[in-house]
Amino acid sequence: MRVVKSVSTMQRLARNWRRRGVRIGFVPTMGYLHAGHVSLIQRARRIAGKNGIVIVSIYVNPAQFGPAEDLSRYPRDFDRDWQLCRQAGADVIFAPNDAQMYPGQGEGRYSTYVVEERLSRSMEGQSRPTHFRGVTTIVAKLFNIVLPDAAVFGAKDFQQAAVIQRMVQDLNFPVKIVVAPTVRETDGLAMSSRNKYLDASQRPQATVLWKVIQRAKAAVKNSSRPLAAEKLRRELKAFIQRQPAARVDYIQFFDAQTFEPVRTVTGGTHIALAAFLGNTRLIDNGTL
Amino acid sequence: MRVVKSVSTMQRLARNWRRRGVRIGFVPTMGYLHAGHVSLIQRARRIAGKNGIVIVSIYVNPAQFGPAEDLSRYPRDFDRDWQLCRQAGADVIFAPNDAQMYPGQGEGRYSTYVVEERLSRSMEGQSRPTHFRGVTTIVAKLFNIVLPDAAVFGAKDFQQAAVIQRMVQDLNFPVKIVVAPTVRETDGLAMSSRNKYLDASQRPQATVLWKVIQRAKAAVKNSSRPLAAEKLRRELKAFIQRQPAARVDYIQFFDAQTFEPVRTVTGGTHIALAAFLGNTRLIDNGTL
Numbered sequence: 001m002r003v004v005k006s007v008s009t010m011q012r013l014a015r016n017w018r019r020r021g022v023r024i025g026f027v028p029t030m031g032y033l034h035a036g037h038v039s040l041i042q043r044a045r046r047i048a049g050k051n052g053i054v055i056v057s058i059y060v061n062p063a064q065f066g067p068a069e070d071l072s073r074y075p076r077d078f079d080r081d082w083q084l085c086r087q088a089g090a091d092v093i094f095a096p097n098d099a100q101m102y103p104g105q106g107e108g109r110y111s112t113y114v115v116e117e118r119l120s121r122s123m124e125g126q127s128r129p130t131h132f133r134g135v136t137t138i139v140a141k142l143f144n145i146v147l148p149d150a151a152v153f154g155a156k157d158f159q160q161a162a163v164i165q166r167m168v169q170d171l172n173f174p175v176k177i178v179v180a181p182t183v184r185e186t187d188g189l190a191m192s193s194r195n196k197y198l199d200a201s202q203r204p205q206a207t208v209l210w211k212v213i214q215r216a217k218a219a220v221k222n223s224s225r226p227l228a229a230e231k232l233r234r235e236l237k238a239f240i241q242r243q244p245a246a247r248v249d250y251i252q253f254f255d256a257q258t259f260e261p262v263r264t265v266t267g268g269t270h271i272a273l274a275a276f277l278g279n280t281r282l283i284d285n286g287t288l
Numbered sequence: 289m290r291v292v293k294s295v296s297t298m299q300r301l302a303r304n305w306r307r308r309g310v311r312i313g314f315v316p317t318m319g320y321l322h323a324g325h326v327s328l329i330q331r332a333r334r335i336a337g338k339n340g341i342v343i344v345s346i347y348v349n350p351a352q353f354g355p356a357e358d359l360s361r362y363p364r365d366f367d368r369d370w371q372l373c374r375q376a377g378a379d380v381i382f383a384p385n386d387a388q389m390y391p392g393q394g395e396g397r398y399s400t401y402v403v404e405e406r407l408s409r410s411m412e413g414q415s416r417p418t419h420f421r422g423v424t425t426i427v428a429k430l431f432n433i434v435l436p437d438a439a440v441f442g443a444k445d446f447q448q449a450a451v452i453q454r455m456v457q458d459l460n461f462p463v464k465i466v467v468a469p470t471v472r473e474t475d476g477l478a479m480s481s482r483n484k485y486l487d488a489s490q491r492p493q494a495t496v497l498w499k500v501i502q503r504a505k506a507a508v509k510n511s512s513r514p515l516a517a518e519k520l521r522r523e524l525k526a527f528i529q530r531q532p533a534a535r536v537d538y539i540q541f542f543d544a545q546t547f548e549p550v551r552t553v554t555g556g557t558h559i560a561l562a563a564f565l566g567n568t569r570l571i572d573n574g575t576l
Contacts, residue, residue, distance in 0.1 A: 021307050114401070174303060
């Protein structure tokens with residue numbers, strides 16, 4: 001397995017592979033990999049085939065963090081990431097630094113961004129105003145450097161996957177977007193690099209995000225009529241906040257295609273939520 | 289020569305050429321071609337080589353026109369464009385319609401844009417606030433559809449070429465940008481599709497854009513000291529407005545790398561200007 005740190009080297013390799021008809025599968029990550037990432041890499045491996053190339057990028061992208069967020073303390077462990085990538089079947093780790101990805105940014109020599117202005121406005125986009133602009137920009141850059149045939153994203157970041165799918169469609173990137181299922185701990189907590197922040201008392205309380213989705217599913221299943229979204233939201237919020245460390249950021253019911261919020265909740269409605277456990281912000285989502 | 293109207297067909301052709309190692313040279317245009325465009329196509333032909341493919345896109349991009357601008361009356365003549373492309377050595381004309389380029393835009397199903405936030409702010413960006421966002425977005429889309437090795441732009445749109453060069457660098461598009469010299473009528477007027485709008489009394493007056501650049505060059509050459517930009521601007525503005533049909537939009541002296549305006553003008557300073565002749569807005573630029 002090869003580690004590439006230079007943008008120009010990575011792009012040259014990718015162009016050569018493309019020219020030889022080698023399929024490229026791509027998994028963009030911020031590192032500190034877990035079983036969720038491993039499942040994405042394995043999926044990319046199946047897509048690329050045994051003669052293809054699987055590239056995993058590891059880059060903590062400053063542009064998608066807000067000024068008050070956890071950029072500086074975001075967890076990193078390259079040696080462990082390297083082992084997991086190798087075991088999962090990756091061929092290349094692309095691990096650039098900030099000077100490679102945003103050259104001259106401090107001196108005003110970086111000035112281009114990709115913005116998605118519809119699906120990105122609500123939920124994560126509302127709570128984290130510059131987040132998706134950072135995501136779409138870095139993913140556009142990575143696509144141009146890695147030149148993948150297919151890129152695999154996790155369903156845990158459901159809105160992110162939708163925003164990227166929209167970007168690819170709107171800007172005509174020649175890349176197939178694959179969204180792979182959320183991988184969970186045995187108690188239901190969605191795998192996330194940020195779970196590392198949770199202390200011993202917060203960790204069991206964090207399962208409340210998963211439990212509340214199950215609770216919403218049961219409510220829909222047990223009702224013969226559509227449920228009022230606002231009432232259900234209030235009930236679920238109260239349920240979460242019974243956990244002493246938990247504070248709800250948002251709970252949203254919406255149409256998974258348009259991301260428009262719905263007033264009534266039925267089977268097929270999508271739920272997404274964000275909650276703080278102490279200072280750690282976690283997200284989860286599911287179809288009801 | 290082949291005419292392609294479908295985005296998916298164009299992208300499939302381009303991917304096949306790339307896979308076979310065929311070099312692709314690209315000239316994006318809004319049609320109503322003139323000798324300036326012909327020189328860009330010939331340049332693309334030389335870059336692609338005789339075994340390469342030269343693609344000319346013809347698309348009047350609504351996103352780069354403001355609401356009060358000339359989108360609906362922008363001149364079109366496909367048959368003539370076809371002849372000029374063939375004579376200049378193009379292999380493919382890519383001529384999509386709005387439904388191909390911005391599917392679902394009316395229903396909110398188009399929502400992604402590329403924005404350049406530094407070089408695009410002054411001059412054309414100030415006079416036409418949404419113009420460059422439209423330009424960077426369409427060029428990003430075209431690059432992803434046509435997959436060129438190199439794309440050729442005209443120096444007449446000097447700021448546009450710089451904004452696109454910055455976009456390519458920032459977003460890592462694997463495309464070489466070539467800027468080819470402005471082609472002029474024998475009396476100095478820069479070739480432009482919009483020259484068609486000029487009536488018989490405006491047409492001779494329009495040479496004042498070229499003359500004023502020559503006048504600025506002479507002023508720099510004849511001065512042993514740097515010239516005050518503001519004073520020179522006032523003189524040049526008065527010179528232009530001696531033409532009864534002419535009204536200056538802007539005259540700017542700036543550093544051609546940073547696009548920062550300068551206070552003093554010397555050899556090497558860049559000048560760019562926009563002026564209305566009647567209702568027709570023309571631009572030109574040059575190095576002093």
